Amino acid sequence: xxxxxxxxxxxxxxxxxxxxxxxxxxxxxxxxxxxxxxxxxxxxxxxxxxxxxxxxxxxxxxxxxxxxxxxxxxxxxxxxxxxxxxxxxxxxxxxxxxxxxxxxxxxxxxxxxxxxxxxxxxxxxxxxxxxxxxxxxxxxxxxxxxxxxxxxxxxxxxxxxxxxxxxxxxxxxxxxxxxxxxxxxxxxxxxxxxxxxxxxxxxxxxxxxxxxxxxxxxxxxxxxxxxxxxxxxxxxxxxxxxxxxxxxxxxxxxxxxxx
Amino acid sequence: xxxxxxxxxxxxxxxxxxxxxxxxxxxxxxxxxxxxxxxxxxxxxxxxxxxxxxxxxxxxxxxxxxxxxxxxxxxxxxxxxxxxxxxxxxxxxxxxxxxxxxxxxxxxxxxxxxxxxxxxxxxxxxxxxxxxxxxxxxxxxxxxxxxxxxxxxxxxxxxxxxxxxxxxxxxxxxxxxxxxxxxxxxxxxxxxxxxxxxxxxxxxxxxxxxxxxxxxxxxxxxxxxxxxxxxxxxxxxxxxxxxxxxxxxxxxxxxxxxx
Numbered sequence: 001x002x003x004x005x006x007x008x009x010x011x012x013x014x015x016x017x018x019x020x021x022x023x024x025x026x027x028x029x030x031x032x033x034x035x036x037x038x039x040x041x042x043x044x045x046x047x048x049x050x051x052x053x054x055x056x057x058x059x060x061x062x063x064x065x066x067x068x069x070x071x072x073x074x075x076x077x078x079x080x081x082x083x084x085x086x087x088x089x090x091x092x093x094x095x096x097x098x099x100x101x102x103x104x105x106x107x108x109x110x111x112x113x114x115x116x117x118x119x120x121x122x123x124x125x126x127x128x129x130x131x132x133x134x135x136x137x138x139x140x141x142x143x144x145x146x147x148x149x150x151x152x153x154x155x156x157x158x159x160x161x162x163x164x165x166x167x168x169x170x171x172x173x174x175x176x177x178x179x180x181x182x183x184x185x186x187x188x189x190x191x192x193x194x195x196x197x198x199x200x201x202x203x204x205x206x207x208x209x210x211x212x213x214x215x216x217x218x219x220x221x222x223x224x225x226x227x228x229x230x231x232x233x234x235x236x237x238x239x240x241x242x243x244x245x246x247x248x249x250x251x252x253x254x255x256x257x258x259x
Numbered sequence: 260x261x262x263x264x265x266x267x268x269x270x271x272x273x274x275x276x277x278x279x280x281x282x283x284x285x286x287x288x289x290x291x292x293x294x295x296x297x298x299x300x301x302x303x304x305x306x307x308x309x310x311x312x313x314x315x316x317x318x319x320x321x322x323x324x325x326x327x328x329x330x331x332x333x334x335x336x337x338x339x340x341x342x343x344x345x346x347x348x349x350x351x352x353x354x355x356x357x358x359x360x361x362x363x364x365x366x367x368x369x370x371x372x373x374x375x376x377x378x379x380x381x382x383x384x385x386x387x388x389x390x391x392x393x394x395x396x397x398x399x400x401x402x403x404x405x406x407x408x409x410x411x412x413x414x415x416x417x418x419x420x421x422x423x424x425x426x427x428x429x430x431x432x433x434x435x436x437x438x439x440x441x442x443x444x445x446x447x448x449x450x451x452x453x454x455x456x457x458x459x460x461x462x463x464x465x466x467x468x469x470x471x472x473x474x475x476x477x478x479x480x481x482x483x484x485x486x487x488x489x490x491x492x493x494x495x496x497x498x499x500x501x502x503x504x505x506x507x508x509x510x511x512x513x514x515x516x517x518x
Contacts, residue, residue: 165424169453174501186508194428220513233509242433245500249445250492254479
């Protein structure tokens with residue numbers, strides 16, 4: 001399993017991901033699910049990936065190949081498979097980049113659909129693509145396994161892929177578009193840690209990336225491995241806060257008037 | 260959808276349930292999912308139900324019929340369908356009662372399996388059965404759609420059915436077997452409210468029942484409907500606690516040493 005979250009703030013973008021991959025419970029390994037692309041000084045993208053690892057790796061490999069081929073002036077071999085769509089270097093808008101990744105993902109899945117179906121396995125993958133192209137707003141897209149995409153808005157500023165339920169309530173209760181980048185990063189990291197507590201197939205290292213708007217660079221990047229004291233300290237703070245909250249919750253009528 | 264939780268404490272049992280039932284998103288109605296059975300002074304049971312409403316209602320109806328038939332001295336018409344197993348009145352141990360409910364559930368599901376399968380619908384249902392029979396410990400069982408059951412233990416004191424993920428982290432972080440009954444009830448209610456915030460198919464009225472050990476009665480029962488100010492006050496306390504927690508979480512290295 002996987003849990004990735006992206007947050008679109010007024011001040012920029014925040015990304016968080018875990019690194020656990022499992023094929024069954026008896027084959028667990030570590031892979032980064034956060035990929036940064038800086039194809040030119042006027043654009044920057046972060047891609048978070050969940051789902052079938054072969055699919056997500058193939059999509060990342062094809063993105064890189066297209067960038068190499070196109071930036072060297074050659075005609076991109078894979079651009080045909082993406083329907084001649086602009087790639088990360090030639091896209092003029094972020095939605096075109098999301099469209100490109102969605103089409104790569106569907107193409108990869110179709111390559112293996114027949115053989116996967118025969119074994120009852122799924123080649124599906126989901127992505128979060130965030131970034132900015134000069135002249136355009138910074139933005140954040142969730143790309144479904146079917147290739148289409150939805151974007152984060154002011155009302156719904158965060159997007160999740162993978163094991164999204166355990167870690168969603170803190171984002172729902174505290175998250176909004178005017179958080180500082182550091183606070184949003186802290187919240188996303190806490191959302192990862194909470195998810196890991198309840199689902200062992202989500203696990204560290206946890207990765208964080210912060211991308212301020214209009215700067216076209218990752219300003220901060222952090223990787224916390226499982227022995228990092230930050231994780232335990234965050235869990236302690238969270239546990240104590242919940243214990244305090246429990247004591248502050250309204251009393252029941254019968255507690256105010258004991259029999 | 261549904262979300263029910265039962266908590267087994269040293270001091271007794273706590274039960275919480277929502278009341279929303281939906282057949283698609285365009286047919287939403289309200290049904291209690293908490294059923295109390297007091298077939299004799301030496302025993303008390305609370306049954307929480309999730310899944311197909313026709314199945315859970317049929318199971319409850321058959322439990323009631325068996326109790327009526329058996330307590331009046333007649334031979335229970337449905338006991339045969341439960342394989343001649345002891346019912347809630349004749350069971351000597353809680354696990355026998357869980358076994359009985361599990362077999363009723365499977366029998367009901369099998370009655371309609373063929374026609375349901377043809378329409379692609381599922382007749383599955385899950386139950387939480389808690390209670391106590393004199394001479395035995397108080398206990399709590401989760402009964403799977405397949406009829407078998409697991410019980411709560413000291414290490415895993417709470418059990419959930421239905422939409423269990425959103426509301427699990429507070430139980431994981433703060434829940435333990437030595438909570439007071441009132442604190443555990445508050446925690447279970449908060450877990451319901453959190454789940455409702457993230458999944459609209461879980462909704463009020465929320466019901467709570469508290470059953471102290473060795474007393475063979477429900478000491479407290481509460482039903483909070485959607486306009487109850489308790490729900491809003493609990494959400495405010497929880498939101499404020501999470502905001503405080505966010506401010507208390509460890510700073511990132513770069514925040515301590517600004518550039």
